Amino acid sequence: MSDLLAIQNLTVEYPVGGGRHVHAVSDVTLSVKQGETLGLVGESGSGKSSLARALLQLPPPKGGAVLFEGQDLTKLGGKALRAVRPRLQMIFQDPIASLNPRRKVAEIIAEPLIVSGVSDAAERTRRVRAVMEAVGLDPDLVWNRRPHEFSGGQCQRIAIARALVLEPSLIVCDEPVSALDVSIRAQIINLLEDMKARFGLTLLFIAHDLAVVKSVSDRVAVMYLGRLCEVADSESLFTTPAHPYTAALMAAIPEPDPDVPLGDTKLKPGDPPSPLDPPSGCRFRTRCPHAQPRCTDEVPPLRQIAPGREVACHFPLVG
Amino acid sequence: MSASAAKGAVVAATRPRRRWHWALALPLGWLMLVVFLAITADWIGLPDPSAQELILRRKPPSAEYLLGTDNLGRDMLSRIIYGARTSLIVGICAPFLGFLVGGAIGMSAGYFRGKIDMLAVGFIDILLAFPSLVLALTFTAYLGQSLFNVTLALGILSIPAAARVSRANTLAWANRDFVLAARTIGASNWRIITREILPNLLPPMFAFWLVAISVIIVAEGALSFLGLGIPAPQPSWGGMIADGREALDVAPYTALIPAAVMFATVLSLNFVGDMVRNMVDPRRSAL
Amino acid sequence: MSGAPLLSVREARVGFFTARGPLRAVDGVSFDLEKGQTLGIVGESGSGKSVLVRSLIGLVGESSGAEVGGQVLFEGRDLRALPAREFRGVLGRDIGVVFQDPMTSLNPVMKIGHQIGEGLRLNRGLDARAAAARAVELLTEVGIPEAERRAGQYPHELSGGMRQRVAIAIAIACAPKLLIADEPTTALDVTVQRQILDLLQREQRERGMAMILITHDLGVAAGRADDIMVMYAGRAVETAKTRELFRSPRMPYTEALLRSLPRLTDPTHTRLSAIPGRPPDLARRSGGCAFAPRCRYRTDRCDEEQPMQTWEGARGYACFHPRGVDVGGSGGAAE
Numbered sequence: 001m002s003d004l005l006a007i008q009n010l011t012v013e014y015p016v017g018g019g020r021h022v023h024a025v026s027d028v029t030l031s032v033k034q035g036e037t038l039g040l041v042g043e044s045g046s047g048k049s050s051l052a053r054a055l056l057q058l059p060p061p062k063g064g065a066v067l068f069e070g071q072d073l074t075k076l077g078g079k080a081l082r083a084v085r086p087r088l089q090m091i092f093q094d095p096i097a098s099l100n101p102r103r104k105v106a107e108i109i110a111e112p113l114i115v116s117g118v119s120d121a122a123e124r125t126r127r128v129r130a131v132m133e134a135v136g137l138d139p140d141l142v143w144n145r146r147p148h149e150f151s152g153g154q155c156q157r158i159a160i161a162r163a164l165v166l167e168p169s170l171i172v173c174d175e176p177v178s179a180l181d182v183s184i185r186a187q188i189i190n191l192l193e194d195m196k197a198r199f200g201l202t203l204l205f206i207a208h209d210l211a212v213v214k215s216v217s218d219r220v221a222v223m224y225l226g227r228l229c230e231v232a233d234s235e236s237l238f239t240t241p242a243h244p245y246t247a248a249l250m251a252a253i254p255e256p257d258p259d260v261p262l263g264d265t266k267l268k269p270g271d272p273p274s275p276l277d278p279p280s281g282c283r284f285r286t287r288c289p290h291a292q293p294r295c296t297d298e299v300p301p302l303r304q305i306a307p308g309r310e311v312a313c314h315f316p317l318v319g
Numbered sequence: 320m321s322a323s324a325a326k327g328a329v330v331a332a333t334r335p336r337r338r339w340h341w342a343l344a345l346p347l348g349w350l351m352l353v354v355f356l357a358i359t360a361d362w363i364g365l366p367d368p369s370a371q372e373l374i375l376r377r378k379p380p381s382a383e384y385l386l387g388t389d390n391l392g393r394d395m396l397s398r399i400i401y402g403a404r405t406s407l408i409v410g411i412c413a414p415f416l417g418f419l420v421g422g423a424i425g426m427s428a429g430y431f432r433g434k435i436d437m438l439a440v441g442f443i444d445i446l447l448a449f450p451s452l453v454l455a456l457t458f459t460a461y462l463g464q465s466l467f468n469v470t471l472a473l474g475i476l477s478i479p480a481a482a483r484v485s486r487a488n489t490l491a492w493a494n495r496d497f498v499l500a501a502r503t504i505g506a507s508n509w510r511i512i513t514r515e516i517l518p519n520l521l522p523p524m525f526a527f528w529l530v531a532i533s534v535i536i537v538a539e540g541a542l543s544f545l546g547l548g549i550p551a552p553q554p555s556w557g558g559m560i561a562d563g564r565e566a567l568d569v570a571p572y573t574a575l576i577p578a579a580v581m582f583a584t585v586l587s588l589n590f591v592g593d594m595v596r597n598m599v600d601p602r603r604s605a606l
Numbered sequence: 607m608s609g610a611p612l613l614s615v616r617e618a619r620v621g622f623f624t625a626r627g628p629l630r631a632v633d634g635v636s637f638d639l640e641k642g643q644t645l646g647i648v649g650e651s652g653s654g655k656s657v658l659v660r661s662l663i664g665l666v667g668e669s670s671g672a673e674v675g676g677q678v679l680f681e682g683r684d685l686r687a688l689p690a691r692e693f694r695g696v697l698g699r700d701i702g703v704v705f706q707d708p709m710t711s712l713n714p715v716m717k718i719g720h721q722i723g724e725g726l727r728l729n730r731g732l733d734a735r736a737a738a739a740r741a742v743e744l745l746t747e748v749g750i751p752e753a754e755r756r757a758g759q760y761p762h763e764l765s766g767g768m769r770q771r772v773a774i775a776i777a778i779a780c781a782p783k784l785l786i787a788d789e790p791t792t793a794l795d796v797t798v799q800r801q802i803l804d805l806l807q808r809e810q811r812e813r814g815m816a817m818i819l820i821t822h823d824l825g826v827a828a829g830r831a832d833d834i835m836v837m838y839a840g841r842a843v844e845t846a847k848t849r850e851l852f853r854s855p856r857m858p859y860t861e862a863l864l865r866s867l868p869r870l871t872d873p874t875h876t877r878l879s880a881i882p883g884r885p886p887d888l889a890r891r892s893g894g895c896a897f898a899p900r901c902r903y904r905t906d907r908c909d910e911e912q913p914m915q916t917w918e919g920a921r922g923y924a925c926f927h928p929r930g931v932d933v934g935g936s937g938g939a940a941e
Contacts, residue, residue, distance in 0.1 A: 058503070093496075100518070111501070182866075183866065186866035189868070208796060211870050212868050238870055253870070
């Protein structure tokens with residue numbers, strides 16, 4: 001499989017006044033293969049959402065390259081970038097906020113077609129109806145209604161329809177189910193899996209819920225405080241985590257099974273540091289149970305420890 | 320985080336339909352009456368508002384002169400109604416002008432941020448720093464007193480307020496995910512501003528415009544009171560109050576009647592404006 | 607079970623009047639909580655779990671436009687019948703509360719040491735100096751380093767996890783007999799959530815407090831609660847010992863919910879068994895079981911008749927077709 005998307009040395013920083021910067025994403029290199037689902041896991045402040053927005057050039061990153069279908073998006077401007085955008089869509093966490101409250105459902109889903117120059121109204125209607133049916137919305141029932149008349153799950157279906165109508169090759173899903181009710185989540189996850197198969201999509205699936213990520217991802221990347229910790233296929237990542245942070249995350253998951261004993265995260269006490277002033281060397285060292293002096297002095301590079309497994313740690317747990 | 324977002328969904332889905340409020344009937348009725356009379360003034364058989372009849376000056380209200388006559392013997396009712404015309408033209412057009420210019424400035428500032436925002440905020444602050452009445456006085460004093468110039472002066476004065484309202488609302492809407500979604504499909508800035516942001520901006524701007532009308536009516540009154548408003552003999556409420564001031568001891572009604580009419584109109588506008596603003600309040604609207 | 611339970615709730619009801627008509631947010635919920643035990647209340651948004659608990663401590667009531675019914679016995683005393691003054695006393699001394707968002711439950715302009723000491727001065731009669739000293743002890747106890755310096759800081763100077771620790775310190779300051787935690791970790795990250803839940807559990811055990819843990823996350827409840835009450839559309843649909851509930855749920859809703867969760871043990875791309883439809887609109891409820899439209903075991907009776915709570919000892923469920931129970935062919939073991 002070839003890489004559909006290759007992120008190279010991506011860096012995102014935001015000024016926050018007083019000459020200080022949030023180091024949201026630092027030197028991240030990551031690729032997404034054609035047809036796969038790459039899960040991106042991290043807690044708040046890990047930079048996973050900043051990474052997603054930067055690769056969509058919303059706004060463009062401070063440094064690095066984003067190669068999509070062979071083109072470097074960071075080098076494209078205005079018109080050329082707008083021409084690529086339809087191939088690269090996004091689904092947001094809060095489905096209600098991602099839909100314009102003053103527009104009708106049919107208008108919302110037709111908007112991408114209008115923007116990309118489908119001028120034949122009958123053709124637009126046909127395609128909007130088709131995509132509505134694909135995501136499980138009844139066109140006749142929803143056509144003229146507005147987003148606030150729908151529940152969160154239904155709004156997420158509308159957002160998915162809008163992302164699909166241009167038949168993109170990559171969809172970035174930014175926490176697509178975490179704002180939804182527990183009994184609705186499985187519906188939306190299944191829908192995304194179905195759509196992926198039907199439209200031959202590649203997905204970048206961002207979430208903090210590891211069980212959800214495991215369920216949909218072929219490979220998983222773990223981020224902590226703006227840096228990549230580990231990239232691996234999901235089976236090996238979840239059975240034998242190589243980075244101490246991945247191990248802590250796994251141990252912290254509250255399993256919906258009282259017979260599974262609570263794991264030991266082995267974390268040092270204390271909260272995650274601020275991305276305004278990240279620790280030197282390995283950013284996880286302040287909470288890491290295995291931290292050594294070397295971790296303070298030296299940033300651990302992301303290196304391959306087995307075929308398809310990369311880890312950024314001086315003292316990985318495997319390999 | 321997830322639970323509260325989902326909670327919002329439930330609230331939005333069960334948002335009650337707004338019901339007609341009876342308290343709105345009185346102020347709305349008064350405003351409709353004022354507007355109706357101002358429009359139809361020429362056809363309802365009113366005496367000429369400028370016709371002087373010095374013998375009949377300062378007549379108290381009677382069957383012939385429903386609201387009496389003023390210092391120069393002109394029919395008060397006729398002058399009030401023609402005055403409403405002036406007040407409404409200024410009151411509606413000046414903020415409209417201000418909102419067109421200020422709204423555009425505020426929207427560009429809130430949407431593009433950065434340098435454009437800094438320039439716009441600087442411009443607004445400079446406009447606000449001018450003592451507003453002095454600015455209007457200077458304006459009409461130099462360019463001459465006419466309905467057009469007074470409207471223009473007051474319109475310029477309403478730019479900063481309009482720009483602030485539109486900038487604040489644009490800032491709030493421009494960060495919503497649906498704007499980001501529009502950009503991911505390759506929509507141009509122009510399309511995003513007109514299709515995604517403007518429709519959400521209009522309701523709060525409309526509510527604010529209603530309140531601005533009342534402020535401008537009072538401002539026009541103040542200008543006329545100072546003798547720099549609409550030139551005589553064209554009647555305006557502010558001008559009538561100024562004229563009536565000379566005879567406050569002998570014929571107080573010549574000042575008090577136009578003052579009362581202005582009071583009722585401004586109060587009604589504020590009532591309706593508040594009501595509309597509550598309806599479009601982002602916290603209570605669909606989102 | 608020896609003696610009377612610490613908290614006994616009978617037929618709790620909370621109704622709201624909305625523009626679209628009356629709405630039953632909580633509809634006849636009963637439960638007992640023994641001293642030192644943890645009850646997990648699990649439900650989705652709109653299930654009534656938060657409204658129920660807020661109505662118990664008077665946060666939802668007449669003043670907020672709600673109609674509240676039922677009986678709430680705390681140590682045998684009817685809280686709803688107490689004069690306002692005594693009720694406040696019970697709340698201050700014997701019941702502590704931790705909310706989801708510490709940023710809104712803490713006062714932004716008051717130093718955190720002072721906020722912790724406030725309850726001690728009010729309810730335990732400590733003087734300012736003693737309260738301040740105790741506040742520092744409490745901060746240390748909930749795991750805040752450099753407690754003395756932190757006591758002089760304001761909430762915005764702390765991280766989310768630290769703020770929730772402060773909120774817990776406030777809640778346990780007066781050594782309450784009951785701690786109510788309303789989605790205490792929903793706003794926090796997984797690793798921080800783990801630390802906060804550990805802290806709550808440790809404090810509860812050391813102090814012998816009872817705890818009501820409200821959550822939408824079955825995983826959180828599984829690891830921490832002795833008993834679990836599942837709520838759906840304002841009703842308690844299943845109550846059971848935690849292990850029994852997860853091992854053999856009676857209520858089809860609980861069963862469906864557990865099956866719909868993605869599991870770490872399943873291979874990638876395992877199809878989830880989703881629950882069709884969505885939770886009902888409470889203002890448009892008709893008779894019958896609220897879960898019926900989404901239930902795979904639905905019969906005509908479910909649409910017409912509201913199932914009452916059935917009790918097998920301490921275990922209760924509200925369903926005509928309970929799973930894992932032999933009731934003459936209509937139910938039977940799950941599949």
